[in-house]
Amino acid sequence: MKTFYIYLLLAFFPITSCAQSIDDAFSQEKMRKDLEVFKQTRESANSGLYKYRTKQEIDSIYNWADEQIGKSSTYLHFYNIICQLTDFEGSSHNSTRFPKKYTKSLKEETNGYFPYPLRYIEKKWIVNYAEGEIPLGAEIIAINNNKIEDIIPNLYKYYTTDGVNTTGKRIVLEPNFGKLYRNHYGLVNQFTVTYSPNNSNETKSTTLKSISHKSYTKNVSKRYSRPFDYVNYKDWKEDEVYDYKIINTNTAILTVNDFGLGNEKDPMHLQYAAFLDSIFTDIKQKKINKLIVDVRYNGGGDDPNDLITYSYLTNRNFQENKQAWVSFKKIPYLKYAYTKVPRIFRPFGVGKYNREFQKEFPKEVDGIFYQDETSNDHKIRMPNKNVFNGTIYLLISPRVASAGSLFAAMVAGNENSVVIGEETMGGYYGHNGHTPLGYILPESKIETIFYAVNLEQDVPKKSNQIYNRGIIPDYEVTQTYEDYLNQKDTQMEFVLNLINEKEVTYHPIVLKAKETSLYGDKVNWNEVNTKYIALTKDKEKTEDLREGLQYLINSLGDKHGHFRSAKDNSIIVSYNGKISEESNRNSKFVNTVINDVSAKFSYKLLDNGIGYLRIVGIGPGDVKEQSDFIRQGLIDLKSKGVDKWIVDLRFNGGGNMEPMISGLAPLIGEGFVAGAINKNNEIRDFTIENGQFFNYGRLVCEMDSLPEIKTNEKVAVLLSRYTISSGELVAIAFKGRNNTVFIGEETAGYTTGNGYDKIDDELVIVISQDVFIDRNKNRYDNKVGVNENIKFQHNVNLENDNQVYKAKEWLNE
Structure with missing residues (x-):
């Protein structure tokens, strides 16, 4: 089709103007006039307005924009509102930009910019600069008390992609982090940065002075990854466009x-x-x-x-x-x-x-x-x-x-x-x-x-x-940290190995891991297969395979993975790679908490009609009986007039999630409440229908009693670093629920579903095969976060428990 460049209707007439700052005052009257023009042009001419959004969603975000104008006073405030509207439509061809006079003034700013470009590697935002006060490759955890996982989505609005894609936003954000941070958070004189050096569990903090726009641009040109990633940002010369x-x-x-x-x-x-x-x-x-x-x-x-x-x-x-x-x-x-x-x-x-x-x-x-x-x-x-x-x-x-x-x-x-x-x-x-x-x-x-x-x-x-x-x-396949340091092309190496693999004969245990592992796409299977065979050569007894099995589990990078005995279900080896002591489910600290004698299922009526439910890990047993135990707690509390709830998952060390969700089903809500998605993007759905829990279409157990719980009753979910595996899935089942808040600490980070595959009469491989998602299809590749971060205190009664106090405060608002 012929392309018409409509915005080049006729020759441009030159204009002149004095420099202005994006932080200048800008009246709400002008904002509302421009918002109306923006909306009218979109509704009249943008055929993609409802491509990925419903009319209700578009109307809702314009209502949000009007509310934001009521809180806004500067040009930058309004620009950010328009950027959010532009991005919400979901088209990679959308763009919103400052007039040239503002762009010019930005380039002349002498301070206020975060000094270093970042890079997104292995699901972490790391420092992509080798000559700064923070070491190359250090993971950024927070800036000025804002977590990096909260900062990044705030910057997505400045670059549009199709639908709700975010990968395309990240490649623009990486070299432009300092500039986009300035646009959202304004000019900042200094930055208190919390970070973790690479290959370290230690968290450090430092304060950086801001730099000028010009200096930041210079640092971007000196970014560590430039020899590798410059191709993302270059204009191709005619002799560079194609090759064979x-x-x-x-x-x-x-x-x-x-x-x-x-x-x-x-x-x-x-x-x-x-x-x-x-x-x-x-x-x-x-x-x-x-x-x-x-x-x-x-x-x-x-x-x-x-x-x-x-x-x-x-x-x-x-x-x-x-x-x-x-x-x-x-x-x-x-x-x-x-x-x-x-x-x-x-x-x-x-x-x-x-x-x-x-x-x-x-x-x-x-x-x-x-x-x-x-x-x-x-x-x-x-x-x-x-x-x-x-x-x-x-x-x-x-x-x-x-x-x-x-x-x-x-x-x-x-x-x-x-x-x-x-x-x-x-x-x-x-x-x-x-x-x-x-x-x-x-x-x-x-x-x-x-x-x-x-x-x-x-x-x-x-x-x-x-x-x-x-x-x-x-x-x-994404670039690994090691390949980032060595400027290697992880993806090209992967495809060449994939082609070569067609000719490789795999050891049956390695083949099962390759076929089922959630993380299999990141593994060099030729190398793993060769080494595993070498480590297990001439070894027939299961106990003699430990070294090879340990190597295989660690190669997957699967901290949830392990091998079990097919005879007595005992763990033979489990992942022993890099895990913080607090997140290690086998550590003495975790076991102290989740095996504490006081950490048993219990429920209690608190003041002001608040019901307290402590949901602990559940092992093998009769699922119906285990579910009834929790369900009867709900029913008893409801009969006493409870209409506000605390669900305490802080002591939950995992186990069988089915009785947990089945028992709590009336409180969690109806429909698709959570799921698990594998590497092929196939979803295993967890749904609740009329208070009954279905695991991938299978009725877990038929529950006889259904308490009358209103859809919007307030729920405060308590989490800790000791909330693990199935406990995290229960928390995820509450994510996206209305009138729900999460209080405490981020969870341990075992947010994957494990397969249970029998290799032979002696050995079972138990490795991550899918990752949990919530009712809105958001993935939880690592930990489950909280709205209110409060450190977990062990061995504290409910009356003196800071997290319970905060939950009661919110529930009584």
């Missing part, structure tokens, strides 16, 4: 870094078409049957470069899009259009663009304007005669978007494709693209752009692809 390399007699790599090669008549396109014809002829002649297609740094470009590439990788007829539409017949609100042309002249310049739109989108259905079968978007394209029929290994990353993600989605939809890497910022099923519309808000002069065409991509429905996310890889 033969690895061995069976394998080759095709790299395409950009599809910005012009249209069908452009010399760059014609040269690229000739290149493709040449290499795929070569592939066919040499009978190469494994092709790595690397598009990790491809942020988009021009049609038909993406489509002609796909024609060599598919055996099906295809089209660019299944459908495409816009929400207007004539471009609305010209007086706010992104141009310096005087308003009186704008109608004269826009006529030809309106005619182009009407020609491209002639079919009107219920006020929506669709392309018809004559559009080039719906041209049926056929596979090339030299189509590749072997296995495609598609490498993707968060950088992939627009035409890059359209191409990657089509390849990912192939039956002969294996997708490796990280979730893309561009969507699998569609996106808004082709044609940008730009508007300038009249009072603030904030510039906001969105793309007008809502596109449904020609891809098959797949169970592992989620509508409001980017393309999900079959193997999620």
Whole structure:
């Protein structure tokens, strides 16, 4: 389809202005006027407004914006509101930016900036700078008493991605952390930073002086990872855009870094078409049957470069899009259009663009304007005669978007494709693209752009692809910390090992771990298999396998994993890698708490109609009997007038979660309340129906009694660092519930579901196979957090318990 750059309607007239600060006062009257213009342009012209959001959700966030204006007083406050609205829509082509005069003043700021760029490695935000006061690779835990896991989501609004994707936001946030932190938190003179050095359980604190915008930009240019990650941020030269390399007699790599090669008549396109014809002829002649297609740094470009590439990788007829539409017949609100042309002249310049739109989108259905079968978007394209029929290994990353993600989605939809890497910022099923519309808000002069065409991509429905996310890889592979230090390409190494693995014969125990482990995608299985076989050679008795089994469990990095005896269920070996003493479920500290004689299930009526339930770990036994014990506690307390609850999970060392959730079901609520998701994004759901608990569709046990508990009764959940495994799952079942607060400490971090797979008559492998999610599908890859952080005190009665006191205070509000 032809792309129309609407915001370049006519020549720009130069303007001059004095520098202004984003921290200057800005009236609420002006904010509300601009908010209304922003909303009107979106509702009139943005066909993607409801692509990932319901009308109710959009109305709700605009109500939120109006409330925020009532609390706001500066230009920056309003800019942040508009950024939040822009990001909420979920389009990687959306953007909102300061006028040039504000951008200029930001670059001139002499202090207020956090000094170091960060990097996201192994689910931690680490210092990506080798010459600072905090050591390279140290994990940032908090800045100025704000936890890093709270800071990062506040900065996501400054960069948009398709749907609710966050991986794409992170690659922009990494080098721009200091600038974006300034935008959200304002200018800060100094930063009190809590951090943990790499390979240390020690937590340290230091105070850093802020630096200037210029100095921060200089530090970014000196970031440690630059030799490796510069490709995420560069503009490709013509001779760098694509490449072809033969690895061995069976394998080759095709790299395409950009599809910005012009249209069908452009010399760059014609040269690229000739290149493709040449290499795929070569592939066919040499009978190469494994092709790595690397598009990790491809942020988009021009049609038909993406489509002609796909024609060599598919055996099906295809089209660019299944459908495409816009929400207007004539471009609305010209007086706010992104141009310096005087308003009186704008109608004269826009006529030809309106005619182009009407020609491209002639079919009107219920006020929506669709392309018809004559559009080039719906041209049926056929596979090339030299189509590749072997296995495609598609490498993707968060950088992939627009035409890059359209191409990657089509390849990912192939039956002969294996997708490796990280979730893309561009969507699998569609996106808004082709044609940008730009508007300038009249009072603030904030510039906001969105793309007008809502596109449904020609891809098959797949169970592992989620509508409001980017393309999900079959193997999620991220750079390891060791590879970060060594500037190694973890993903390319992984795919080469994966190809080589096809020829490896695995030891049965290693094979079972490889097939089932949640963390298997991060393991070099060739290396592990070789070493395990060496460690267990000529050893037949189970007790003689300990060294090899220990090595295997540690190689998985699975702190929840272990091997058990199939005869008496005793643990043979368990993970003994890096775990803090407080989180180690086998430590004397944990056992002191969870095995304390006072840590038994109990319930009690407290003052002011508060019911207290202490839910401890539950071992083997009759699930119905165990569930009834908890349920009867609920019923008894309810009969005494309880309508506010404390659920104490601080002593819960895990075990069987079924009686815990079954007993508490009326308090947790109805419907999908939690689940577990495996590495293939398959969900095992935990649901409650009429007070009965179903584990993946199976009724756990039929409960006879159902107390009358109102949906919105307040619940305070108490957690500690000793809340482990199934105890954490019970906490997660309360996450997302209305009128619920979490008080205490972060949990131990065993938030995975373990499989129980018998290897033979003597050995059972028990390793993490899925990770817990809450009722809103949020993952808990590590710990379960709290709203109020209060240190756990052991051996304190309820009357003197700080966490219980805080819970009662909240419940009585």
